[in-house]
Every structure is written in C-alpha cells, then in structure tokens.
Amino acid sequence: MQGLAKSYGDRPVLRDLALEVAWGQRFVLFGGNGSGKTTLMKCLAGLARPDAGSIAIAGLEGQRQGAELRRCLGVVSHQPLLYEDLTGAENLRFYGRMYGVPELESRIALVGEQLKATRYLSARVRTLSHGMKKRLSLARALLHDPPVLLLDEPESGLDQEALELMDALLQSSEQARTVLMTTHNLERGLALADQAGILAGGRIAYQASTASLEATEFRRRFRRYLEVAP
Amino acid sequence: MRDFLRPIFVLAWKDVLLELRTKDVVTTVLMFALLSMVTFNFAFSPSPDVVALVTPGILWVAFTFAGILGFNRAFALEKENGNLEGLLLCPVSRDVIYFGKLAGIFTFMAVMEALLVPFFAILYNLPVLDPKLLVVAALATLGFSGVGALFSAIAVNTRSREIMLPVLLLPVASPVVIAAVEATRAILDGASWGDVGRWLQLLTAFDVIFLILSAFVFGAVLEE
Numbered sequence: 001m002q003g004l005a006k007s008y009g010d011r012p013v014l015r016d017l018a019l020e021v022a023w024g025q026r027f028v029l030f031g032g033n034g035s036g037k038t039t040l041m042k043c044l045a046g047l048a049r050p051d052a053g054s055i056a057i058a059g060l061e062g063q064r065q066g067a068e069l070r071r072c073l074g075v076v077s078h079q080p081l082l083y084e085d086l087t088g089a090e091n092l093r094f095y096g097r098m099y100g101v102p103e104l105e106s107r108i109a110l111v112g113e114q115l116k117a118t119r120y121l122s123a124r125v126r127t128l129s130h131g132m133k134k135r136l137s138l139a140r141a142l143l144h145d146p147p148v149l150l151l152d153e154p155e156s157g158l159d160q161e162a163l164e165l166m167d168a169l170l171q172s173s174e175q176a177r178t179v180l181m182t183t184h185n186l187e188r189g190l191a192l193a194d195q196a197g198i199l200a201g202g203r204i205a206y207q208a209s210t211a212s213l214e215a216t217e218f219r220r221r222f223r224r225y226l227e228v229a230p
Numbered sequence: 231m232r233d234f235l236r237p238i239f240v241l242a243w244k245d246v247l248l249e250l251r252t253k254d255v256v257t258t259v260l261m262f263a264l265l266s267m268v269t270f271n272f273a274f275s276p277s278p279d280v281v282a283l284v285t286p287g288i289l290w291v292a293f294t295f296a297g298i299l300g301f302n303r304a305f306a307l308e309k310e311n312g313n314l315e316g317l318l319l320c321p322v323s324r325d326v327i328y329f330g331k332l333a334g335i336f337t338f339m340a341v342m343e344a345l346l347v348p349f350f351a352i353l354y355n356l357p358v359l360d361p362k363l364l365v366v367a368a369l370a371t372l373g374f375s376g377v378g379a380l381f382s383a384i385a386v387n388t389r390s391r392e393i394m395l396p397v398l399l400l401p402v403a404s405p406v407v408i409a410a411v412e413a414t415r416a417i418l419d420g421a422s423w424g425d426v427g428r429w430l431q432l433l434t435a436f437d438v439i440f441l442i443l444s445a446f447v448f449g450a451v452l453e454e
Binding site: 045046047048049066067068070071073075077078079080081082083084085086090094095097098099100125140 | 233236237240241244247248251252307310311312313315316317318319320321322323453
C-alpha cells in the first residue's frame with residue numbers, strides 16, 4: 001500500500017501510510033488503542049474506502065478488482081461475522097457457497113478438524129461461548145483457503161489450545177500464507193512474525209525483521225512510540 | 231449468468247432459513263396484517279358498494295405496513311455480529327448483495343400475501359382468484375420490495391431505524407401503492423386486461439427504473 005490516508009470527520013487516523021509485505025511473510029503490527037490498526041485492516045479488506053492512496057494485494061488493485069481481491073482474503077475481525085440463529089455448519093456452508101468453495105462439505109470438515117471445532121458445528125451460534133465463536137470465525141476465514149490472511153487481534157477470547165492451533169496453522173509450511181496481523185500481545189506477536197511493525201501517528205513508525213530484532217529493544221521502542229504518538 | 235444468480239439464491243435462502251428458525255417476522259407481521267383487516271371490517275358497514283370502494287385500500291395498507299415491519303428486520307439481522315461486513319467481504323459485487331436481499335424480502339412478502347389474501351377474501355366476500363390480481367400483486371410487491379431493500383439498508387445505520395424507514399420509504403414507494411390500489415379496485419370491479427393495462431405499465435416502469443437505480447446506489451449506501 002502507498003500513501004494511504006483515512007480520516008473520520010476532521011480526525012486523521014492514517015496519514016500517508018506505506019507498507020509492503022513480501023509474499024509468504026507474516027507481518028505483525030503493533031499499536032496503541034486508537035492508533036488505526038482496525039481502520040487499516042478495514043481499508044485492506046475493502047470495508048472502508050481510503051481518502052487517498054492505493055492498495056494492491058496479490059497483484060490485484062482494491063479499487064478496480066475488488067471482488068477478485070476479496071476472494072484472496074481471509075479476514076478475522078473483532079466481531080465473529082456469524083449468524084446467531086444458524087448452526088456453525090450452516091454458517092460455514094453459507095459463506096462457502098458465497099465464495100464458491102468446491103467440495104464444500106469436506107472442506108468444512110477439514111477446517112473444523114484443524115481448529116478442533118467439529119463438535120460446535122451442529123450447535124446454533126447463539127448457544128456458543130465467545131471463544132467457540134472465535135474458533136468458528138477463524139474457520140470461516142480459512143474455509144476458502146485464502147492466500148492472504150488479515151487478522152485483527154485474533155487471539156482475543158481464544159483459550160490456550162485454540163491459540164496453539166492458530167499459531168500452528170499460521171506457521172505451517174504446507175499452507176504458507178501471507179499474514180498481516182494486529183495484536184497487543186508483544187511476546188506472541190514477535191514469536192509469530194517474520195516482520196514486525198509499530199503503527200503510531202497514522203504511519204508505520206518502525207519496521208524490522210524479527211530475525212534481527214531483540215524483544216526488549218522492540219518493547220522499548222514500542223513504549224516510546226506510544227508516548228510520542230499524537 | 232450462473233455466477234451472478236447463484237450467490238443471489240444463496241443469500242435469499244439464508245434469509246429464508248433464518249426466518250424459518252426464528253419465525254420472528256412472520257408471526258409479528260401476520261398478526262399485524264390480520265388485526266388491520268379485522269379492525270377495518272368493524273370500522274364500517276361492509277355493504278357491497280362500500281366493500282368495492284375501500285377494500286383495495288385496506289388490502290394494500292395491510293401489505294404495506296406489514297412489509298415495512300419485515301424490511302426493518304431484513305438488515306437488522308445483518309448488523310448483529312457484524313454480518314454485514316461478512317457479506318461485504320464475499321467475492322461478489324454489491325448489486326448481487328442487493329438482489330439477494332431483495333429476493334429474500336420478495337419471498338417473505340409473497341408468502342405473507344399468499345397467507346393473507348384467502349383470509350381477506352373470506353372476510354369481505356370478494357373474488358380474488360383472478361390472474362390479473364396475481365400479476366398486479368407480483369409487480370407491486372417486486373417494486374415495493376426493491377425500494378424497501380434499499381431504504382432498509384440506509385435506515386439500519388440510523389439510530390431510530392424503525393421510524394426512519396417508513397419516513398424514507400413511503401414517499402418513494404407511493405406510486406407503487408397507488409397503482410396497486412387502483413389496479414386492484416378495477417380488477418375487483420370486473421375490469422379486463424385492457425382496463426388495467428395502464429396501471430400494469432406504471433408498475434412495470436416503476437419496477438424497472440427503481441430496481442436499476444437501487445442496485446446502482448446500493449454499493450454507495452453500504453460504504454462506511
């Protein structure tokens with residue numbers, strides 16, 4: 001993305017933001033509350049229109065090739081995006097059909113198994129706990145096997161088992177995906193990331209490869225950017 | 231064409247399935263419409279002259295307000311759990327989402343009308359088994375549902391959507407309601423196809439114009 005800007009009223013949230021994530025890499029973005037992480041994710045997912053700038057994902061431009069671009073994306077947001085009065089399987093079936101997923105039933109069984117959510121599939125979403133809904137939300141995002149994942153604080157509400165399953169899925173070399181994830185959890189984020197960045201003042205204020213990054217140094221920088229961010 | 235129609239059907243079926251599960255709207259709307267018809271029946275003496283004059287209005291007032299109750303629900307359930315975002319993330323164009331919601335609303339209204347018309351016919355002793363009436367109902371319901379789908383998408387983002395929807399919808403949909411009432415009156419008076427032709431033309435023109443306009447505008451309405 002290049003020169004991305006987005007304001008709500010007269011409050012700028014993203015300012016001339018530029019970011020490039022290499023194919024197959026996991027980029028974890030940190031930022032304080034209100035730093036624009038969710039707005040950035042919404043712009044990337046096509047849910048919010050940026051005021052300026054351009055976005056290209058997997059060679060597809062957001063403005064012109066929206067539908068094709070959305071097919072490449074698996075998105076986990078703060079809300080589960082599930083219908084409360086349908087069962088988990090019915091929700092996945094609905095989204096699978098909307099995405100035109102081939103051999104849908106076996107795909108539902110597979111993602112259900114991967115996230116150990118099979119036993120929740122026959123229950124109405126309304127009856128499930130927040131963590132169970134989050135697992136189903138992850139299953140929904142992975143159902144069409146997207147090459148790019150946008151995960152906005154995906155760990156909230158997940159128990160330890162689900163966190164480990166998610167980490168294993170994200171780090172699996174068999175299903176290498178490009179991942180852009182936001183989180184408040186520095187330890188988990190840095191452990192997952194190939195690249196880490198800090199969003200502050202509407203821009204990527206700092207970016208580094210985790211291979212050459214000391215966790216304590218990153219934490220120090222993160223605190224400093226939180227203090228100076230407008 | 232199949233790629234365009236398939237997600238429309240999937241989306242409409244999802245709405246039907248949700249309604250079959252909860253029966254929220256059907257129960258409320260049917261009760262409202264039945265009560266309206268019964269109340270009007272007590273409000274005047276149902277002599278043949280009076281019946282011919284007022285029943286088309288009663289029928290379409292019941293359909294219109296019952297429809298508005300249903301429209302309110304159509305997008306409200308998409309707001310729960312951020313489902314509207316889920317729809318917008320699907321790799322389909324915005325007009326597919328519009329036509330999918332329209333198909334769900336149309337199905338709901340058609341079922342409601344099919345259940346209410348026999349009751350109406352018995353209550354007012356009217357001959358309603360006329361193919362002309364079926365065509366009028368289909369065209370009017372399509373136009374009303376089309377505008378309703380658009381305005382319920384607009385109203386759902388407002389704080390008082392139950393009030394906002396009729397305020398926005400009724401002025402725009404009034405040509406459909408007027409044409410439907412006039413055509414129904416003519417048909418119940420024994421008019422021929424030729425006699426109701428101009429009303430059918432008006433309904434068809436409204437449907438074509440508003441379905442195209444609504445599908446075009448819908449994408450902008452959904453943008454944040």
